[in-house]
Amino acid sequence: MEEKKIEILTRASGVILRHGVRSVTMDDITSELGISKKTLYQYFTDKDSLINAIIDLKLGNDRAICLSSIENAENAIDALFLISKSICENVAAVNPTVFYDLRKHYPVAWQKVCAHKMTFVYDMILNNIQRGIKEGIYRENMNPEVVARLFVAYGDVIMSGEIFPWPEFHYDQVYFETTSFHIYGMSNKKGIEYLNKRELNE
């Protein structure tokens, strides 16, 4: 991909993820980036393809960050904390209306997001559970499929804002509390000892 296309993509991504897909028009993007419509349409045939590219870019970045977190973590618990920290930083910058807009008007992009949650995130958590069990810090008497899906669901619950209304609650705090609670729920005796030790160091 040409350098110019990448620049347009990343800058447009910033505007759209911050303000919503519907709210930002193609004219808004051109004037925001200081380019003409001609140029914009030279690189992206229509708004749909631009949105799809933005979502691909975003999900790709998220995945890369998660995978590096997993590699650098000393154990399953540490990995989950690292992941939740980066998810927090990444998703907090996305306006919730983006998800609403995608679901309603951009079925292809929305499908990508759903697939990302139900395959990548789900598989990642499922692997994390297996890793934790193998490392002897997670309980063996839980249902991995249900527990992993529960973790996936947290994102929706927190983002919807119904149960944790802003400004009484803040995404990042709730997400952190939720993740630690989830880790406690999965941990066995040895895992909880590690958690306690971890808490002391903070």
Add this chain to the structure above:
Amino acid sequence: MEEKKIEILTRASGVILRHGVRSVTMDDITSELGISKKTLYQYFTDKDSLINAIIDLKLGNDRAICLSSIENAENAIDALFLISKSICENVAAVNPTVFYDLRKHYPVAWQKVCAHKMTFVYDMILNNIQRGIKEGIYRENMNPEVVARLFVAYGDVIMSGEIFPWPEFHYDQVYFETTSFHIYGMSNKKGIEYLNKRELNE
């Protein structure tokens, strides 16, 4: 309330909660109960008041069952298991479209349902957390407000069917798994010992 009104209410409740609010017309109810519209409207001025009465009845029953579970339980963990068992039995009999219909067309009734979740259920779980801490079986290092709201959220997640699609997953099984996971997440060493002992007895 007269005996006849109660009979009409309970029987209409059965039909409506099973098939949905919008799907069941006033004519359906009269023919199903074998009464005339004259009689039905003698006891309920309009459909709205009937629906509201049904919701009041339903929520009242649910509350009564929960409160008796709490009293009869030997400790906080036992109480949560009893509650989740009765919630399961009660909510599983309600067609999910009922919630959809209420939310969209019966704002007063929907408000009752939301208030029930956000006050009664939430307070109940908050009390349960305090009880468990006092009984020395729950951790003290958790955020009760977040953890209680998380429990409230499970209901929505499971009922929506997006994360746990039927028929791959069944309400009652997922609800049971989820509740036990949640209890593990709240329990401390002593609580987990009680849980292990409990599992052996099953």
Add this chain to the structure above:
DNA sequence: TAAAAACTTTTTAGTGTAAAATAGTTTCCA
């Protein structure tokens, strides 16, 4: 060559209206 501007086409929000469905009322009859 690419931005700016002017332009055309498509999508969407909003409105009005007719038909259908349902709520709610009245009448008749066992």
Add this chain to the structure above:
DNA sequence: TGGAAACTATTTTACACTAAAAAGTTTTTA
């Protein structure tokens, strides 16, 4: 008295239409 049916009133729904906005294209200009 209360059920059955016929009736009226209200609400929903569907469709057509209009106006505005935004997508997408072409032309002009620096």
